[in-house]
Amino acid sequence: MKKNKIKLGVFRWISIGCFLLFILLPVLWMFGTSLKSPAEQYQKEVRFFPQIPQWDNYKKIWSSVPLAKYFGNSLFIALCTVAICIVISIFAAYALSKFRFRGRQVFGISALFTQLMPGVLYLLPIYIMMVRLQQSIGIQITGTYGALILTYATFGIPFSIWMMRSYFDTIPNELAEAGQIDGCSRMGTFFRIVLPLAAPGIAATAMYIFILAWNEVLFATVLTNETTRTYAIGLREFEKQYTKDYGQLMAASIIVSAPIVALFFTFQKLIVSGLTGGSVKE
Amino acid sequence: MLKQLWRRRKKRYRQNWIIIKENCCAFSFMEMRSEFIGGRIVKKLLIQRNKKKRDWLPFVCIFPALLAMLFIHFIPSVIGIGISFLNFSSEALRDWSKADYIGLANYAKFFSSGTTGDQFLSSVKASLIYTIASLVLIVLLGLFAAMLLNQEGRVYRILRAVFLIGWILPNVVTGYIWKSMFLSESGPINAILMKMNIIDQPIYWIVGPLSIIPPIVANVWRSWPFAFITLLAGLQSIPQDLYDAADVDGANRLQKFFNITLPSLFAITRVMIMLLIVWTALDFVMVYTMYGYAPPAEANVIPVYVYNMGYQTWDFGKASAVSTLLMLVMLGLCILYVRSMFQEKKE
Numbered sequence: 001m002k003k004n005k006i007k008l009g010v011f012r013w014i015s016i017g018c019f020l021l022f023i024l025l026p027v028l029w030m031f032g033t034s035l036k037s038p039a040e041q042y043q044k045e046v047r048f049f050p051q052i053p054q055w056d057n058y059k060k061i062w063s064s065v066p067l068a069k070y071f072g073n074s075l076f077i078a079l080c081t082v083a084i085c086i087v088i089s090i091f092a093a094y095a096l097s098k099f100r101f102r103g104r105q106v107f108g109i110s111a112l113f114t115q116l117m118p119g120v121l122y123l124l125p126i127y128i129m130m131v132r133l134q135q136s137i138g139i140q141i142t143g144t145y146g147a148l149i150l151t152y153a154t155f156g157i158p159f160s161i162w163m164m165r166s167y168f169d170t171i172p173n174e175l176a177e178a179g180q181i182d183g184c185s186r187m188g189t190f191f192r193i194v195l196p197l198a199a200p201g202i203a204a205t206a207m208y209i210f211i212l213a214w215n216e217v218l219f220a221t222v223l224t225n226e227t228t229r230t231y232a233i234g235l236r237e238f239e240k241q242y243t244k245d246y247g248q249l250m251a252a253s254i255i256v257s258a259p260i261v262a263l264f265f266t267f268q269k270l271i272v273s274g275l276t277g278g279s280v281k282e
Numbered sequence: 283m284l285k286q287l288w289r290r291r292k293k294r295y296r297q298n299w300i301i302i303k304e305n306c307c308a309f310s311f312m313e314m315r316s317e318f319i320g321g322r323i324v325k326k327l328l329i330q331r332n333k334k335k336r337d338w339l340p341f342v343c344i345f346p347a348l349l350a351m352l353f354i355h356f357i358p359s360v361i362g363i364g365i366s367f368l369n370f371s372s373e374a375l376r377d378w379s380k381a382d383y384i385g386l387a388n389y390a391k392f393f394s395s396g397t398t399g400d401q402f403l404s405s406v407k408a409s410l411i412y413t414i415a416s417l418v419l420i421v422l423l424g425l426f427a428a429m430l431l432n433q434e435g436r437v438y439r440i441l442r443a444v445f446l447i448g449w450i451l452p453n454v455v456t457g458y459i460w461k462s463m464f465l466s467e468s469g470p471i472n473a474i475l476m477k478m479n480i481i482d483q484p485i486y487w488i489v490g491p492l493s494i495i496p497p498i499v500a501n502v503w504r505s506w507p508f509a510f511i512t513l514l515a516g517l518q519s520i521p522q523d524l525y526d527a528a529d530v531d532g533a534n535r536l537q538k539f540f541n542i543t544l545p546s547l548f549a550i551t552r553v554m555i556m557l558l559i560v561w562t563a564l565d566f567v568m569v570y571t572m573y574g575y576a577p578p579a580e581a582n583v584i585p586v587y588v589y590n591m592g593y594q595t596w597d598f599g600k601a602s603a604v605s606t607l608l609m610l611v612m613l614g615l616c617i618l619y620v621r622s623m624f625q626e627k628k629e
Contacts, residue, residue, distance in 0.1 A: 012430055046472075088350060091347070112619075117355070121359070221589075261450055
């Protein structure tokens with residue numbers, strides 16, 4: 001029996017080691033390559049870490065491609081997307097969770113459907129629609145921040161409605177009722193009671209939307225131009241250059257992954273500590 | 283005696299009515315649960331009161347979301363289906379009157395023998411391979427990792443966070459990392475395989491018949507943490523009593539796994555697999571970052587095929603036809619998904 005347990009422990013840790021290797025090898029490769037000079041990238045012998053590590057790539061990326069601008073664009077678009085998406089879907093989620101009205105089910109299910117339909121299916125029609133629209137009203141739409149933000153926000157809406165709805169559902173109705181007896185209006189109870197309690201849930205949703213907007217590639221390829229380009233498209237330019245400098249590409253990749261990795265590791269704590277379910281004992 | 287009882291009841295109703303009246307004024311149309319309504323009469327009264335006027339507040343609340351979804355989801359789907367019946371080229375983009383109605387001709391091209399038909403077939407094949415291989419690997423890896431890390435303790439908590447790294451990194455970055463790893467001369471994968479004496483010549487992964495493998499590996503690396511997290515949550519929700527009972531009955535590990543763990547995970551896995559199918563089948567990023575506008579035929583998955591047909595050859599009509607076909611398939615999957623979700627709720 002005891003022998004069996006030891007065997008199981010050894011097996012467990014060997015498997016965990018294999019997983020770690022699988023997970024961390026690409027990350028290590030990314031970091032190692034970002035320190036390689038162009039000559040060292042194409043050496044006969046492949047190494048994970050260069051013989052002479054150098055940080056030049058991290059300096060060069062800012063001048064060989066306007067990475068700072070792309071980074072700024074991505075950040076601006078992602079933040080605006082989060083703001084718009086959360087504001088719109090908070091109300092919808094509240095209505096779905098705390099009101100009973102005609103069409104509630106239909107709305108909820110159609111939101112679910114659109115969440116499942118990925119962007120590829122909408123790409124062509126949205127593009128055609130926007131080109132058509134900008135011709136008839138004479139205002140540039142494709143290539144502006146607005147078009148991209150609106151599209152991203154809408155793609156985030158169904159998901160955030162469902163996610164926040166499940167958070168609102170955990171807030172007991174008794175709390176809202178208590179607020180009403182104390183003289184709050186219906187929207188008053190929402191802002192003063194429901195929202196503060198659901199704050200961790202809203203923060204988590206906001207994080208997901210940010211990741212969604214930060215990682216999006218498909219719409220960015222057709223709805224951006226030189227001035228509004230996001231980093232996801234900008235990274236291509238490192239590869240297009242005839243030298244194909246993977247060192248610079250990997251250095252830039254680390255830079256653009258940093259915000260999201262940082263965000264994730266800070267939020268993990270918040271999600272764990274922020275679950276205030278049970279503020280009313282049932 | 284009877285009269286007395288009746289009087290008492292009436293009194294109670296009246297008291298309840300006062301409470302309810304208060305509530306009615308305050309939030310007449312909030313979700314009311316039957317437990318705080320006293321008797322049947324009062325309930326009836328309440329319902330009648332509710333019917334008198336329509337409450338617009340919930341509709342106002344969902345209106346912005348509805349409007350946004352209308353413009354970005356519903357109208358474009360209708361336009362997309364419409365365009366699939368037109369000969370819609372880049373000229374028509376400027377002037378819609380140049381798009382002629384050609385009926386089902388766009389669809390017919392994909393099902394006839396010819397270059398378009400062959401390309402379509404090969405891209406369907408690529409998509410099927412991509413989806414099935416990814417799905418199997420993702421679920422198996424996720425399940426295995428979830429069972430390994432279903433333990434209490436600090437080390438395991440840290441490991442869980444580390445296991446999620448692939449999921450957090452931007453897709454584009456994942457694509458580029460794996461592309462550079464699969465390079466035949468300077469990539470580490472060939473180097474490792476050659477060191478282990480599995481191969482003696484560098485393999486060309488990025489071109490030729492093996493070119494579907496790098497996107498699959500990259501996609502698995504990116505997506506398996508999702509399966510891992512979902513299945514871990516599923517594992518943790520299985521009550522320990524079941525295992526204790528099995529211990530009493532003298533079941534071994536394998537029996538416990540097949541008779542308790544797998545059936546309990548089934549509900550959660552069903553939804554997860556549905557989501558993974560949809561995401562993987564329509565994943566555009568991996569192939570696009572690795573191969574750009576000209577992927578090899580073996581890796582030309584449908585989303586990239588549609589994209590290039592639209593934005594490289596500017597044939598929006600045909601591209602929309604493929605999109606519409608895809609949409610139908612996905613709609614079928616979605617209906618299955620929604621149904622299984624509601625079944626779960628009932629259970």
